[in-house]
Amino acid sequence: HPAVNHVKESIAVPIIPARDTPVDLHIQVFVGFKSSTLFHVFELTRPLPMFSMYMMIENAPDQEPKGFVTFYLNERIPRALAWINHNFLLAQEYAPTAPSLYVTFLAIRNDTRLIIKMQNNGQITIQTDDMELAGNVIQSMCKFLNIDDLQTTGDFPHELEILQKLFSEIEEYQIARQRISSDMAEHSNIIRSFLIRAEDARLLGDISCMKRNYIDLLNLNRDLIHGYKIRCTNHEELMKKLRYLNQMVQKAGNLRFGKYKTIAINQCRAAIKANNAQLLIKTIKTGSV
Template identity: 50%
Template sequence: MLVPVFTLDLKQKILPGRVCIGKYDSAHACLTASTTADKVFIHNPHQRLGTSGGRMSLSQSSADISLLNINQTVSAITAGVLTQARHGDTLVVSDGANAIAIGRLGHHMSPLALIGGNCSIHGFDSEGNDPFWTVTGDNVTSLTLTDFDGDEENELLVGSEDFDIRVFKNEEIMFEISETEAVTALCPMQGSRFGYALANGTVGVYEKLSRWWRIKSKNQAIAIYSYDLDGDGVPELITGWSNGKIDARNDRSGEVMFKDNFQSTVAGIVEGDYRMDGKNQLIACSVDGEAMVGYKASLHYHVFELTRQLPRFSMYALCTVAVTPPQGYVKFKLPERVARIVMWVNSNFLLLEDLQLDDDGALDVSFLSLRTSMPLLIQANSQCEMTIRTDDMELASDLIQALANYLNLEDLQVEADFPSELDQLASLLERVEEYHATRQRLSAEMADHSGVIRTLVVRAEDARLMSDMESMRHWYRELYNLNKDLISGYKIRCNNHQELLNCLKQVNQTIQKAGRLRDPYPLTQISPISLSEASHLDF
């Protein structure tokens, strides 16, 4: 089992995938990550970073933390040796690119900071010059450097949103590997092997162009890293998942050799000599700031505890005064004790004290939205017949989904009525009919104008052949005016088409919200009234 060594409260929230480690003074490894407050924090347990000025400031909550004010959401972050002229790693932060890698590439003598953007990759040196530039097929989502062909020079592996992994030899593409989803992460392993992760929860390992193994999870792989966890000289593929799980898999078979869990989503996995004992440790961080630090063949970890995770519906405050019941409601009966419903409410709402049942064994509690000030009522009698009253159908569906997951429900029959949502849906359907009628009218007018254009062209050409310049100019003026009318009509048609798409999108969103009011039936069984109302429209 894992044994915590000590705890530390960093008081920082970490963005997923924005974690790195660097020796900025060339001696002490510093854990670095981007926070939700548009800052980058640098944690140095050896207390030797302690500088301030410019964008850098010292954290008032911990003497081990320095904060770098970015003032924009960080999209990618990494650290590495970018110049040999001075000692220490360079921290590279981006607020637009999705992937950054630092290292030597191909024939380039100096290290480069490789920035993956929209269909292009730039390589910058320590002076800010870009000696490397190339294009790729789609938005770049991951980058890594590895000796792919064994020639002792690094090639660049690029993952993108078009489901491809591309191997670049300098600026030229050597190979393309097609996958089944967007490539979200890449990492080099031993030799020409490399690990990869996809947006659909797939992780695996390639040996050059041959896939050795892959597995697929219902959760998303946030970070992957290559680390020799068992000390046998062969690195394992370490994966951090969106559900907080961390596992280490054999690079040849994919067999799980080690696993552990955070209480929240994994934010990143890095490696560094964090204990200053001459050995690199594996460091895994969660979005809540908890971190585990371990080394080869060790069961001991440093645990850095950050903050309490807020309940899912923490934006709803307990209301102690009477409120007007909303018109919208969902009613259903659960095969459970009311006491379990009370336990669910206590765990999903932010309460000063746990709720208790009434004297007659019922539950009647009111909440007020801190965003919209709209009331929410949750009621349950002693027979566990529940009523959720709210005018927000999306909130009602979120509550039912959360309750269904908590109670592991396989079937739920509900009675629902949301007058405001139905009125809005009826209004949307009327607008859809109007836009569709306008679209048909504009199409008919365009067809009529096309016939007139042919007639005017023939008349103008006849006048030209007969040297009747006055008539020719007249017909061409008519043709010019008609062309302007066509252009104006085309703009109106485009605007009408966009408005029609927006209305259809809102109709679909309403149907989707209604669909989530019952679990786990498909949409065609959930909202037949809404679908039948929309089915008569000729889209």
């Protein structure tokens, strides 16, 4: 039991979901006297919506994120409001009176902004520098509104700049890997020749020549082991880059829904196979070539 000076009438427990996903919160509270052996149990279940880690804040047009994705829906603004009220943790129901929708959320995890806009003609713009978050919003919205297929266009300058650099790094790693493999193959041939010379010298009784060849063989073997370690490190880094590249493809796919999601993923993979960074970036922006 806590000390008397630590006892309070309320308790605050931080709950931080690691990902944007609906969470069922199950609470059990045991209540009793300090000397009690039996406690009264209070149970409560509270669902947390998918975007519970985003707090509604005042709009600030001068602080809008540069990344965005835009699309058109054959829906009215009240339907979008219903989705917002269902998927965000709000103190009270959000019901603006303006003719268009403009709402800003602050991500509690990293202090970034998420802005959702909707015009009367059905155009929706989601502004955020996090492509994964934009994809999660689109997937959630399409499922809530029962949309079968959705094509979008957008741009995420920061992440696409990283992607451009990543492509160059992958190419450098692949070139380095080929060079290291070639060097290792060459060293293997030289080692074989040193070994043959050393054995020939041993059979001929030329001990000094044998020692010299074995010393050269030892040094070359050390170089070969060092090259192998470099190759392993290079391979690990290359795999990290390729995994990140695959994650970018999945993010690009999640910016669309239905058949357009499949098309975008296939086009991205085709661009990667062709080693065409510009085509990949264009596909991420437009969803097609």
